Amino acid sequence: MSGQSEVYSATRDTLFSKNNTPDTTHALTLEWVYGRTPCLPVLTLQDLDQQVVLYAAANVGVIYNHTSNSQHILQGHSRNLCALCVSQDKRWIATADPSPMVLVWDSYSGIPVCTLCDCHPKDGLTDLAFSQDAKLLVTLGTGQMQHVCIWDWTNDAERPVCCLDLNPSHGFQKHIVFNSSGSELLSCSCSHVLLYSLEQKSLSCFALRLRKGGGQDTGRSGSMCAADGALVQTGFHWSEAQVLTATTGGSVVVWDVSEGATAQKDKVSVCHLQEAPFTVMTVTDSYLVTGDTEGTVKFYGRQFLLLAFFPDMNLDPVSFISFSSEASAGLLQDCPIRKEELFIRNFVASCSGPQVVHVNAETDEVRTLLDEEPEPIHALCCHPSRPLLVTGNNGGLLKLRDAASKRTVSRRRFGAQEQITCVTYDPQGVLLAVGLSSGCVHLLDSSLHSDPHSDPQDGLRFSRHSIALLSFSSDALHLAAADDGFAVTVFRRVSESAAWESLGRHRSHFAPVRSLLFGLQLDSTQPRLLSLGQDRRLVEYDLECSSGPRLSLLSTERVEQRAVPLSMSWYPPLSTEQFILLSTDQYKLRLINSTTLMSRKLILGPTYGSPLQRVQVLPKTKPEQSLSYYMAFTTRDMVGLQILPADGNPFRSQVQIAHPSGVSSLSAAFDGRHVVTAGGADCSAMSWSVSTQALEAAAALGGTHMQPFYTLLDGGRHGHFFREMEDFFFYIQLRHQGTWTEQSRQICACIPLSEVSTMMRAAGHFPTEQEIEDMLNEVKFSRYADTGRYVTELDLEDFIKLFVNHRPALRGTTEEELEQAFRLLRGERATMEREELLQLLQSQGETMTEDEVLQSFSSLLELSEDHSPDRSPDRTPDRTPDRTPDLSPPTGSKSAVPAEVSLETLAQILGFSTASDSPPKDVKKPLPPH
Known part of the structure; x- marks a missing residue:
């Protein structure tokens, strides 16, 4: 066995060269994912021999190899992904969910290498990015008060290197990037651009503020400039000390930050480039790259001269653009605007619609990588005899898919307003x-x-x-x-x-x-x-x-x-x-x-x-x-x-x-x-x-025979509860044979069926009369179909199975059930009268007789004939073995219940705890005898 790490020895070809047979260590293994999260980017990982991209779908990241039509699924999140990014060299992947938790993965092997828990404990996060050398990871929080945290994830740090609270007046920051040196960062909202400076584990920021129409800036919080529309995305200039920001008005705002945080408003300019609103902007190599609502991707050089554009990719607005990291991927010899040699990398563009396309910059070839509509899927069905799958979404699109090849066979669209x-x-x-x-x-x-x-x-x-x-x-x-x-x-x-x-x-x-x-x-x-x-x-x-x-x-x-x-x-x-x-x-x-x-x-x-x-x-x-x-x-x-x-x-x-x-x-x-x-x-x-x-x-x-069921009992097989159940089991036999008897007792391993309900209540489960009937029928007819005989008794093991199956699955919710039941009885009132409660118990649901009601309250209030409110508690009862116990309801049962019954009163009578710190004082509970 080699001691070398799989991550250390992995290469670009390792992930999809593995044997992709399903994992047999789990009962269910995620094999394929249809669809993607439309609000998150599709990022390119490889672009030479194989076309490999990364995208999010629900709570997993999907590394999709378009060349071999295969997937490697990154599972580890319990909530839907809210952000993902890749490093500059495409080696490291970071995925995040709102819990908030960040996982860093090795894209070569598909193995998680770092986990950051509770990155932003208050509100989660909305974006993250690697530094140029991939040693630092920045996370951008969400919520009213946003936080920016820098993580040195390569050193297994449990806490961030530094954090910064953002001013809510700067707008909700939704996008963050590092510059090439790793000492500065940018984030962008619809109205502000924030420039961050990272120095010796300290992070500070400066706001670049924009207002529509311009005006005088009397404060010191940042620079101001007229801009047409909201800000879209921002980035660092590839060679100058400038910050570039695209707007929805088709313009690019340029800040001169050569003097760092002392940039003045007279060093800000706006260049109007087109009429169509920009939807995405990024900087790569020596170009400013934009995507717009018309589905066009454009490349601008120095002084924002248009060098190349790709207009015929699709008709949907461009949402994200991701470029290849391979140096030989994409060489455009002929520039349609300027007659010079341009180096443009191949890229992947994802749109607000269903398509994700790969663009070969040299040949202008546009290839569809993914074609999944960003619509909720509520309907699906597998074919009863063939490997076919049908899915239908809220957009009225019905797809027939080949479950073996994972390809779409045919599709059918219904009306635009129809949801399948x-x-x-x-x-x-x-x-x-x-x-x-x-x-x-x-x-x-x-x-x-x-x-x-x-x-x-x-x-x-x-x-x-x-x-x-x-x-x-x-x-x-x-x-x-x-x-x-x-x-x-x-x-x-x-x-x-x-x-x-x-x-x-x-x-x-x-x-x-x-x-x-x-x-x-x-x-x-x-x-x-x-x-x-x-x-x-x-x-x-x-x-x-x-x-x-x-x-x-x-x-x-x-x-x-x-x-x-x-x-x-x-x-x-x-x-x-x-x-x-x-x-x-x-x-x-x-x-x-x-x-x-x-x-x-x-x-x-x-x-x-x-x-x-x-x-x-x-x-x-x-x-x-x-x-x-x-x-x-x-x-x-x-x-x-x-x-x-x-x-x-x-x-x-x-x-x-x-x-x-x-x-x-x-x-x-x-x-x-x-x-x-x-x-x-x-x-x-x-x-x-x-x-x-x-x-x-x-x-x-999990064990054989009764072992799994013993684990469902408090304390297990050797716990106090099990010993109590054994005692109850024999007490029930004594009760069934008669408490006072001079005949020799016959102790056996079973109790009669008629005593099952008593045993259930002794063990702490109080079923209704209907539930008792179902329980008795279950035992009685359990072997009738096979033997033709009724079962009239059961042993302790059978009773334990019956008990764990019939008792409530989640204990500790009785207070909520009590509150709900009492609300149904009293309606909108805070209390109900005693006579009304007694009348409901005798007329609604599984009705009780008056004697049963009185006997129940006598037991709950610990009343007896010997110390009821009508008798002196000091009287010593006359108990002799020959005396038959008097089970008639004590005369003081009704008077012990208060005239006005509240939820707290009822909870105390039934023995439940309530949210009230002090117990109710209206229950007339007798003193115990001396």
Whole structure:
């Protein structure tokens, strides 16, 4: 094994000469990124044998080799990138996110070499740049009070060399650069240019102020000059002691700074060069280079004489220009303006539109490197039998991509005001349904041409609301659509050669529809359709009896009592029963019998920052491909993989940060080897390679049998909580057999099913009556499909699994739940009357009898017959073994509850802490007996 550093031994050809096989150490590996962040530059890295560029996409940096059509992805940020830059020699890359964190990478090997954390702890940063020798890195903060920090990143410094606070009156500085000596810097806002001087770890600045129209400058803060428009960018003159600044009026402002910070206003001049507004300006070699709103790049020499220009690159305004560092890249012999030899480097220009082009200065050849529209991507779908991917964006552009070659096969644009909200293939991959924000659905063939049996102009128009979900039946003869108006519409095709007709429409939910799912009737090939809404209702539609404008309903079932369902999918055939899998906002997975719609199991889902928003079981191309099934899922900003069957084991899932601004869509490839996510607002989509072996290995490291579940208990297997559970387990047996008995006790390893709810409450989980019923049904029918017998008892290990799956996934949120529940009861009032509270408990929700209410308050207030408010606390109770305990509610229960109940009062009664420092004084709690 060589001890030489990979960074030290790397060369320009190292990165893409590596074996680019997917990493099998993670369950999901980012393999390809579609799209880019349009507000950040595209920077050239290589330009001779290979054309390599760097750009940002969501939270990753992408080194793209256009010659070999390959990517190397720089992963390390948890938030979307806000700035990136490269050194003059193209060796070092710096990327930054708003956390704020800066990573410095070696572009030759793709390895991170330095991390700067909390660079600008208050507000993050907006730009950064290397010095000419790449030894220093400057970061420009954001926020109301901006900061400029200089970092000596080569010495692993944890703190900057120096910092400077900027005056907010100088405007928001958005661009910063070093000069060639590294002792001076420039930054620019729309109204001011700041000139910085770096001397012996000390940084100072001088403001070059501009005002439209000119006038007298009576202050000493800087120089002033008339300028036409806002400032765009600034830079140092290549040979003179001057600062050059481009404006939106097509002018360049020149400051003479030969005397440093003593520049006077009479040494400032403005040169009007063109009518089109400048959008970008930079200085390279011996030229001033500008880009404008007409998509033209121009080169100016001394005295701002136009030497060369490139007008025919594209029609969009130029946003960024990046030049090659190779000395032999670009030699223009013929100057169209002046008859002399000019040396102009090849460059890459990115625009406000989709195109990024490479310009060969010698041949005037313009080559498109990237063509990705800067529009949010909310819709994507993988082909069910071929390596094809369809994406749709908010600009109405539909793209068909080859997932193997990563090339765009075809495209189709809808109306300018149309946003593509969802796309889906039929099971055979013949038809593609496209949902639009206008409420229209278009049916296309696999090449994105209109289906001959649908109207190519209007499509299927049936709603004024945006289409949210689309789903085909297995025979592709039915198409269901859900819109933002909470309605479901079904279309039917009588035969393959017939047009589509409406089967009916029904507003079956009163909250957004989260999932739309076709299946097959039991022991039949007839399709069945189900929809799941945030209103907690699972609706099944009667497709056979539906005709005309109204869609008939077959059944409506409330599937959750408190949780909000977020997604639905068919569970794979892992048992003799057929299940529907639901995910909820309480980090739970619920299995529902597809025939009876009865809840059969509640499982703790992955807890990675947010609940599961989408789930999809990965398809299998061969039955013997694996003994297990796998489920891809997304949270708010992550994508993950889980082993099925789900059992609550936290080690059977893994996640990766996908889109920090939010995942908008998920789709799995036909062979189950890739999953693709869309990021919506970040204008990107990501393809992830699946490694089930890595996931299985990670699950094995988590332990076998009960070990993973013990880790979910406070203190683990040998902790105090587990010992308490063991004690409770035997106390329950004593309670079940009777406290007072002279018969010999039979202690066993199980408790009867009827005592599960008592055991749950003793362990600290207080389920509702409905949750208790679901819990008992889960245990009772757990083996019925296989053995035909009910389960009537369970042991401690089974109870621990039941407990960790059913208790709240995130503890410590009870105060918020209590406040929300009390707000629902009292409305806008601060308090509620005692009689009103007691009446609500007996009439709303899971109602309680009067005896149950009184008994509950007696227990909560520690009242008993022996020391209730109606009795003396000094009285010694008469306790004999033969006496039967009196469980009737004490007469003082009601009087112990205050007449006016506030949130603090209720929290004290229930034993919760509140934000109030002093406890309420209105609860009449008796003194303990002497």
